[in-house]
Amino acid sequence: MKHPMHAISRLLLPASAALFALAPAALAQAEGAKKSEEPKRSWTVRADRIYTATGQVIENGFVAVVDGRITAIGPAGPGAEDGLRVAAITPGLIDLSPAIDLGTNSVEQSDEVTPNVRVADALDPFALAFERALRSGVTTVLCSPPDDNVVGGLSVVLQTGGAATIAERTLKADAVLRGAFGSQPSRRNSPAFLRPRDFFNRRPTTRMGVEWEWRKAFYDAVVARQDKDAAFPGVEQLHAVMDGKLPLMVHANATQDVRTAIYLKEEFNLPRMILDQSSEAWKEPEMLVRSGAAVVLPPFAWTGRVGADGGFHAWNTAATLDELGVTFAFSGRDGLDVDDRLAMQPGYAIRGGLSFESALRAVTVTPAQLLGVDDVVGTIEVGKRADLVLWSGKPFDFTSSVVGVLLNGELVVDPR
Amino acid sequence: MIERLLTATALFAVLAATPTSAATPTVGLALRGESNGAAGSDAARTETARVETGSERPVAVETEAPPTAPPTAARELVALRADVVHLGDGRSVEGATVLLENGRVRAVGKDLAVPEGTPVQVLKGHLAPGFVLANSYLLPGNERFDSTRAFLPDASIVHAFRADTEGLSKALRAGVTTVLLSPAENNVVGGRTAVVKTAGKRVLSPGAHLSVSLSTAAVDDRRYPTSFSGLIAELRQQLVAGEGAYGEVKGGKLPLLVYARDRHQVVRAVELGREFGIRGVLVGASLAGEQLALLKESGWTVVFDTPGAGASERMLDAMAAYAAGGAPFAFSYSSADDLRFAAAQLLRRGVSPDVLMRALTSGGANAAGVGANVGRLERGLDGDMVLWSGHPLELTSSPRAVYVDGALVHRAPQIPGAAH
Structure with a gap:
């Protein structure tokens, strides 16, 4: 559930941004605040294999995320967004x-x-x-x-x-x-x-x-x-x-x-x-x-x-x-x-x-x-939070590494 | 108009309102008992003259009166005109006049019409409100920290206030006229803070806040509570019960002074405040600039400890970001030298001098809950002022004279051979 503070801060932001114009350090702060207030939470990620942790593995599939939730998973479907294609996806x-x-x-x-x-x-x-x-x-x-x-x-x-x-x-x-x-x-x-x-x-x-x-x-x-x-x-x-x-x-x-x-x-x-x-x-x-x-x-x-x-x-x-x-x-x-x-x-x-x-x-x-x-x-299923790990190869292999992370739909580690 | 230098190195130039006053040799340095046609008693004049001619002992003038007695200032009107007058709200006015009545400010303005017969002193330099520090480490440690119990809601630090200490007169000589005395952060609840003047024994507030510590010092693993978990649980329980001081806190009558140094401690304070609808000041939150949005929304005021010479770049950057961010803040007093050095460090990072002057005067007064008494040069407020040789934040400037409640309580000594 979203805290009411989010809404309040968003209202305050334009006014405070004007005040920040005084110093470069403060300006950076304001930009940082803006970024953390409004992160992009909708993505389409493709992978050679999607390990859903429900017993299912999807070959050459996609996971669609809207507003932080998983909205669609499948083998066929939309193309990867802006090069968001990796070797494998697991749940967070x-x-x-x-x-x-x-x-x-x-x-x-x-x-x-x-x-x-x-x-x-x-x-x-x-x-x-x-x-x-x-x-x-x-x-x-x-x-x-x-x-x-x-x-x-x-x-x-x-x-x-x-x-x-x-x-x-x-x-x-x-x-x-x-x-x-x-x-x-x-x-x-x-x-x-x-x-x-x-x-x-x-x-x-x-x-x-x-x-x-x-x-x-x-x-x-x-x-x-x-x-x-x-x-x-x-x-x-x-x-x-x-x-x-x-x-x-x-x-x-x-x-x-x-x-x-x-x-x-x-x-x-x-x-x-x-x-x-x-x-x-x-x-x-x-x-x-x-x-x-x-x-x-x-x-x-x-x-x-x-x-x-x-x-x-x-x-x-x-x-x-x-x-x-x-x-x-x-x-x-x-x-x-x-x-x-x-x-x-x-x-x-x-x-x-x-x-x-x-x-x-x-x-x-x-x-x-x-x-x-x-x-x-815990799993990649429609309706769950989009906590996803993007891997460079087969998950847990010694030669594979975590290259991307989505947390609640936000791309906190970008594989690109 | 006759202008006369009283001593070879004096900064004080007296511009007599009428030619007759020029004949009074002591005019201009003491406000007590002086006016145009009617000078004070001979005794007062003698005392004034002694200070005037460069006493070797620039000590604070103290009265024997109890703290609640009226100030020592003259009852009549006095006007001071300076090259620059800082109002305490961040603004300053060139060539303005401050009119004092009974030790309080009656009016401030550039072309102020003063009542006829009012002596007008013309001062060279910047006249600013005395600095007000919303926390201090002036009292000895064993007076601030009671190790017998972690929670002392009924204690009051005012009982530890002793006016004639070297620490207070040193603060006075550095241009600080009001300080907040606080219990130490080793107690979870240390008792009530007090706000006092650095001269004249006056207690402005015997209980400005309830002092609460959320810092690491409060979670001593030799007594309860040993953890932040236990500390927060106990505070919540006390606030829910709402007995005594906790009830005053909950009812909004008594703000909190919270020691919160690390960022997670600040978050804890803000969340506790949100839960119970309480606010106050956060002491020592040196990285508050990294939590600006949270703090602006929360309504707390940060009281920064003065960063010493070894302060990290990150801390100074965060302080500068906070200062420039428009949220209210003030400073703690640890030593006379640190205070303006801290301001200089922030000036170097682009913080406006007006913002810093505000923090050191009305900002500190508001944080200490005495904004209606001190911190600004405005009608009705106490005549607590410092005459600086230049801009107060310029490190080469020095306080030349300090007035508390309209009375001259300190005058900087003249150092032979030095150019002031």
């Missing part, structure tokens, strides 16, 4: 774990459990990471609080470009509740004994403590269902997780953390769980399949070990999950390929035995479904 990529935040300023550490705190209030729309993601074909991201808390708070789905406020970039507010297992939430804490008094003299200091905090939070939420006086800040969010209205996304990298997360899911009957950075989830195939939890895989690392917990990440992890029928997505996070973090992951997984189609789904439609935004983004 979606990263569920890009780790775009303001560090510890994005997680409220005054309490270990803060389910009602919103990371949307602690993001920088000007962060270079957004621009970098956008240029590598990532058009939608889920931004979450860093994993310094047990329950960190509410994550937000954002488009990676456009207006320079978080509010105007939001595709879905309060999309998932974010938390963490493993060593991350306890790493700064220490017992008070024989140490200087400190804010971080507190639980949890171990994995056991982290698990205890999780169970206590949900136990308290269960109690609060019966006893209104037992309510606490964030209980609504925990209830929403228990009722399946809000997905719970937890960082669980190593096997023991995956197991702890699934035990929690089963003990408190949490319908929608997303295991983030779970490179070792495949080590518990039965539990994983039984639980129905989805998995977000970390980016590949040359050492085979990922993240602070050093979970093993094999080339064939994605292929194994695919065979098990587990829902999974890729993430860019702290990937080695700093300018192509997410876009490189499907290629590595394909080398590990994953099919192209499954790899494509894992960066487009699957993450869209997990976030509940698949009615808007």
